Amino acid sequence: AQSVTQLDSQVPVFEEAPVELRCNYSSSVSVYLFWYVQYPNQGLQLLLKYLSGSTLVKGINGFEAEFNKSQTSFHLRKPSVHISDTAEYFCAVSDRETSGSRLTFGEGTQLTVNP
Amino acid sequence: NAGVTQTPKFRILKIGQSMTLQCTQDMNHNYMYWYRQDPGMGLKLIYYSVGAGITDKGEVPNGYNVSRSTTEDFPLRLELAAPSQTSVYFCASSYSTGSYEQYFGPGTRLTVT
Numbered sequence: 001a002q003s004v005t006q007l008d009s010q011v012p013v014f015e016e017a018p019v020e021l022r023c024n025y026s027s028s029v030s031v032y033l034f035w036y037v038q039y040p041n042q043g044l045q046l047l048l049k050y051l052s053g054s055t056l057v058k059g060i061n062g063f064e065a066e067f068n069k070s071q072t073s074f075h076l077r078k079p080s081v082h083i084s085d086t087a088e089y090f091c092a093v094s095d096r097e098t099s100g101s102r103l104t105f106g107e108g109t110q111l112t113v114n115p
Numbered sequence: 116n117a118g119v120t121q122t123p124k125f126r127i128l129k130i131g132q133s134m135t136l137q138c139t140q141d142m143n144h145n146y147m148y149w150y151r152q153d154p155g156m157g158l159k160l161i162y163y164s165v166g167a168g169i170t171d172k173g174e175v176p177n178g179y180n181v182s183r184s185t186t187e188d189f190p191l192r193l194e195l196a197a198p199s200q201t202s203v204y205f206c207a208s209s210y211s212t213g214s215y216e217q218y219f220g221p222g223t224r225l226t227v228t
Contacts, residue, residue, distance in 0.1 A: 009155065032214045043119070043205055043219030044158075051214045090157060094213055102148075102173070102212060107157040 002027040002093045004106035012112045015083055021076040021109045023091035033074040034092040034103070035065055044090060050074065061085065086113045116141050119220035121206050127226045128196040136191040136223050138206030146209045147189040148173075148217065149181065151202040158205065164189055196227045 007022040025031060032051055036044040048059025055067040065076045074091060091106040122137045140147065145166050150158040160173030164183040178200055180192040189208075193200060203224050207217040 004157075034216075041221075043207075043221050044217075045219065046216045049214070049216065096213060102160060102163065103217065105157040107155060 002031060002095060002104045004091050004093055004104055006089075006091055006106035006109045008109050009107065010110045010112070012114060013081055014114050016080050018079050019077065019081050019085075019111065021089050021091075021111065023074045023076065023106060025072050025074065025091070025093045027072075027093060027095065029095055029097045031093040032096050033065075033067060034094075035059065035063070035074070035076050036090045036092060036105075038088045038090065038108075040087070047076070047089070081111070081113045083113050083115060085111060087111060118142065119206055119208055119218050121204075121220035121223050123223060124221070125224045127228065128193075130196060130198065130227060132196050133192070133194050134196070134225075136193075136204055136206075136225075138189045138191070138220060139187050140189075140206075140208040140218070141187065142208060142210075142218065143186060144208035144210050144218070145186070146212060146215075147183065148207045148209075149179070149189070149191045150205045150207065151175065151200075152205060152222075153202050161191065161204075193225075198227050201225060201227045 003026045005024045034049045035047040037047050038044045048057050050057045050067045058064045088108045092103045119140045148163045149161040159175045162181040164170045206220040209215045209217045
């Protein structure tokens with residue numbers, strides 16, 4: 001079984017500042033890693049995912065994340081945020097070794113970008 | 116493509132009433148899922164389906180039922196609504212599991228009073 005911990009429930013930042021949203025996971029097997037974003041009153045959409053290869057993954061809207069196997073982390077970063085990045089962000093994992101493995105989500109981090 | 120659609124968008128139920136939340140996808144995905152989202156709790160999997168005629172329980176299935184008679188549709192049934200079922204419900208679909216992206220519907224906000 002896997003678990004996901006998002007270390008900050010709320011992150012307020014000013015526009016054009018850098019941001020990092022932290023995600024740690026626990027698993028006894030290798031995993032795939034995902035970040036989803038949920039804009040107000042909408043469903044979730046995929047920002048980026050790590051499957052294999054380079055540990056730095058680039059996603060949509062200028063976001064990127066780095067997989068750190070030794071620290072079991074997958075932190076999300078953006079060098080300069082916009083008001084439109086205000087949303088809730090979810091880290092998720094799935095077990096890469098079990099057929100039919102399903103996503104386990106973290107509890108979410110609310111990013112609020114202030115002018 | 117419309118993607119994943121859900122109806123209704125909002126619903127208020129009285130305790131003990133029943134209702135069905137509808138979910139349809141037009142991407143020919145094999146896998147479909149129902150999640151509930153409660154504040155500060157992330158998403159919890161209620162039921163999922165790996166294809167027409169095949170469903171299985173997720174993490175929080177009590178009080179819910181599902182069926183999957185077609186690839187496109189995956190309705191979620193609440194038989195005896197309870198206040199604990201007040202939540203936002205999301206349907207999602209994917210081509211497969213593991214590394215594959217899930218596509219989410221816009222959600223149904225349900226209040227049970």
